[in-house]
Amino acid sequence: METDECGRSCPFHQGGEGSADPRRREGSAYHESPAPRESPASRGNLSRRAALGLTAAGVLGVTATACGGSGAAKAPERAAATGGPPATAGARGKQPETARLLGMRAHPEGGWYKETWRSGKSLRVEEYGGSRPTASAIYFLLSAGEESRWHTVRSSELWFWHRGGPLRLQLGGTGERPAARPTDVLMGPDLAGGQRPQVLIPAGTWQRARPVDDEEALVSCVVSPGFQFEDFHLLPEAAAR
Numbered sequence: 001m002e003t004d005e006c007g008r009s010c011p012f013h014q015g016g017e018g019s020a021d022p023r024r025r026e027g028s029a030y031h032e033s034p035a036p037r038e039s040p041a042s043r044g045n046l047s048r049r050a051a052l053g054l055t056a057a058g059v060l061g062v063t064a065t066a067c068g069g070s071g072a073a074k075a076p077e078r079a080a081a082t083g084g085p086p087a088t089a090g091a092r093g094k095q096p097e098t099a100r101l102l103g104m105r106a107h108p109e110g111g112w113y114k115e116t117w118r119s120g121k122s123l124r125v126e127e128y129g130g131s132r133p134t135a136s137a138i139y140f141l142l143s144a145g146e147e148s149r150w151h152t153v154r155s156s157e158l159w160f161w162h163r164g165g166p167l168r169l170q171l172g173g174t175g176e177r178p179a180a181r182p183t184d185v186l187m188g189p190d191l192a193g194g195q196r197p198q199v200l201i202p203a204g205t206w207q208r209a210r211p212v213d214d215e216e217a218l219v220s221c222v223v224s225p226g227f228q229f230e231d232f233h234l235l236p237e238a239a240a241r
Contacts, residue, residue, distance in 0.1 A: 096143045098218060104141060109149045109234055112141040118226060125225055128154065133226030141218050142167065147210035150178050154231035157201045158222045161187040165215025166195055172206030178235065179206070186212070187219065206235070 095104075096112065104112035119133040132155070142148060144165075150172065161167060166188030172178030188195035201207050211217045 096141065096216060098216060099141050102139055102141075104139060107140070107148075109151050110142070110147050112143075114139045116220070123225065128225070128231065132228060132231075135222060135224040136226035137220055137222045138227075139218065140221050141216060142209060142211050143216045144211050144214040148208050149237070150206055150208045150235035152204055152206055152233045153201075153223060153227065154203060155223045155225050155227065156203045157207075158224075159187060159199045159201065160220040160222070161189070161195075161197045162218045162220065164211070164217040166190070166212040167209055167217040167219065168212050169199055169201075169207065169209045171201065172208070174202075174204050174206070177206075177239065178208075182206070182208075187217070188212075 095106075098104075099112040102114050104114040107113045115136065115138050117135075117137040119135045121134045122131045123134055124131045140148075152174075159169065166186055169185040169187060170178075170182040171185065172182040185199050186193075186195045187197065187199055189197065191197075
């Protein structure tokens, strides 16, 4: 991921929903421009958004909960520049409708993402060699046929399933490479069938994910201490074969 124009490191982070930071530059590679004035055309899309459960006031209740209030998002604190997403983080195909409605971008590990929140509080973590926000959160979408490639994150990560089909998470241990026989965890709404709506991935654990069937899967990922790209390691494709 290249360093963004705003001087802020954020492979996942495009400025939290509701951010009104006037210093944010329009057109930045990983930061959204200020929301345009509502037009008749945009109002015409309201019914489509409502049908998908993706309206600004009720996008699965995540923004209001994560921001710890009545639903008004808090402007995130800027992180120190630490490098950006690799050059491979470009679009890899047609953007799915859900990704378009949520303003998501292609993710270097596969799938689509949009940051929804980054804590305004930070802490110094000695083993990280610097400070981190206490937590950060993103939407993450995998369409049918897409996968999140093997990778690790230095911090612990919680996945929350929201909608679509079931998602298979594979955990590959904490060795130099993913384990040959990873542990499978199914995410989804079928509790009786062994699916779970929330899964914790311990810090430094190899992980990958893919939809079980021909339905997309929308989740949220909350990382604590908050995500920075230098804490992310993607297994090279050649090594994954």
